[in-house]
Amino acid sequence: MSAEVKTEPAPAAVAEATAPTSGHTAPDAVPTAEPATVATGDTPAEPAPATAAEPTKALTSTPAATAAPTWELTPDTPIAALFARLPAILSAAEHPHIWGVTLSAAEPAAFSTLLVLQKYLRSVANDVDQAAAALEKTLRWRKEFGLDAGADPREYGADFDGLGYVTTVGVGAGTREVVTWNVYGAVKSLSATFGDLDRFLHWRVALMERAVARLDLAHTSTPIPDYGQGDDPHRLAQVHVYDGVSFLRMDPHVKAASKATIELMAAHYPETLSRKFFVGVPLLMSWVFSAVRLFISAETAKKFVVVSYMANLAPELGDKADVPVVFGGEAGSLAELEAREGAEKATATA
Incomplete structure (x- = not known):
């Protein structure tokens, strides 16, 4: 030493x-x-209500393994609201990759995409506005930083x-x-x-x-x-x-x-x-x-x-x-x- x-x-x-x-x-x-x-x-400490516009229909994810249960989303959940914003987020960031996952706005929602969205929601107590802003910021940074x-x-x-x-x-x-x-x-x-x-x-x-x-x-x-x-x-x-x-x-x-x-x-x-x-x-x-x-x-x-x-x-x-x-x-x-x-x-x- x-x-x-x-x-x-x-x-x-x-x-x-x-x-x-x-x-x-x-x-x-x-x-x-x-x-x-x-x-x-x-x-x-306390959850915040979702403020984003919500999709008009329930979404069902495609799990990574066919034997796994699906991740069903209903229109009034924060994750469904954040998923509805994903097309705009991906368009603005021009970079869909994060943590080995390629985010996709296609329906039914990809299981791996929902995992990433859920992490961002949990980090801000389900505040959809904050989660959307944070995810877009991260995707922009990853592109500029030269990751993936x-x-x-x-x-x-x-x-x-x-x-x-x-x-x-x-x-x-x-x-x-x-x-x-x-x-x-x-x-x-x-x-x-x-x-x-x-x-x-x-x-x-x-x-x-x-x-x-x-x-x-x-x-x-x-x-x-x-x-x-x-x-x-x-x-x-x-x-x-x-x-x-x-x-x-x-x-x-x-x-x-x-x-x-x-x-x-x-x-x-x-x-x-x-x-x-x-x-x-x-x-x-x-x-x-x-x-x-x-x-x-x-x-x-x-x-x-x-x-x-x-x-x-x-x-x-x-x-x-x-x-x-x-x-x-x-x-x-x-x-x-x-x-x-x-x-x-x-x-x-x-």
């Missing part, structure tokens, strides 16, 4: 860790000692080696959860990693895209419950590892990267977070995260888990066979886990 990492922190990780993943506007990034870095989270072309975070060079991984972990009853790992203690040089903001953001977004791709939204046949009626089954966990990171100073490059990352994740990845772990946080700093809970919704607070000792992560995260030994599991390194899952996936699809 270089001396630079220990004396000049990468607190962007902390600011990003407290960022919302809903469609709400994110605040400016500040050190985590200031609870203002935390917004309201994924699920607002298969970018890989591992293509960004040695400055990002060891900083990000995507794995899955067993969480019981044959269910697996996608996990994004952000290893901020592996930063070798703050200026090299965070100095070029555009380059950093493309790496960070590509890592997120690789994780969301593992959700396979284009092919699942499991619907998302209406807002307030249960959990979204298509979300991922995040682990932020701070071992070797100092919490005492804020580099200006890191601050800029933190602010920009918060804004992008809040605006363009609604309803994607299930749980977030803060690992290797010094005991002296644990009070900060406890204080933060006083300023956020109970729903958001439930997603935050502080683990000061790295070896204590596995019991919180899932099956030990899917967690590296350094985090209390039984597997090899994160790189080995990622490679193992890649090989298993290749074998399964061969």
Whole structure:
């Protein structure tokens, strides 16, 4: 570990860790000692009525698998109202692709299209106007940012080696959860990693895209419950590892990267977070995260888990066979886990 990492922190990780993943506007990034870095989270407290014009007939989706039940929509539901706006949204954005799904306004409604619309609705408590605006904004951004072309975070060079991984972990009853790992203690040089903001953001977004791709939204046949009626089954966990990171100073490059990352994740990845772990946080700093809970919704607070000792992560995260030994599991390194899952996936699809 270089001396630079220990004396000049990468607190962007902390600011990003407290960022919302809903469609709400994110605040400016500040050190985590200031609870203002935390917004309201994924699920607002009260639902808002749909205000959009509604279709005149019920819609029935075509599920991804023929054996799966259809997702039937009635004219008075927010998702039907948002689907009615989709032609205008797609025309304005001139980009139909998001998270591996090609949005379609054709009837009957495509199952994968409804999944995306439902995520946007849940992020704003069923406010159709807000959901429509947020989705159009995201589609425009994806086109301008150059996404949906298969970018890989591992293509960004040695400055990002060891900083990000995507794995899955067993969480019981044959269910697996996608996990994004952000290893901020592996930063070798703050200026090299965070100095070029555009380059950093493309790496960070590509890592997120690789994780969301593992959700396979284009092919699942499991619907998302209406807002307030249960959990979204298509979300991922995040682990932020701070071992070797100092919490005492804020580099200006890191601050800029933190602010920009918060804004992008809040605006363009609604309803994607299930749980977030803060690992290797010094005991002296644990009070900060406890204080933060006083300023956020109970729903958001439930997603935050502080683990000061790295070896204590596995019991919180899932099956030990899917967690590296350094985090209390039984597997090899994160790189080995990622490679193992890649090989298993290749074998399964061969």
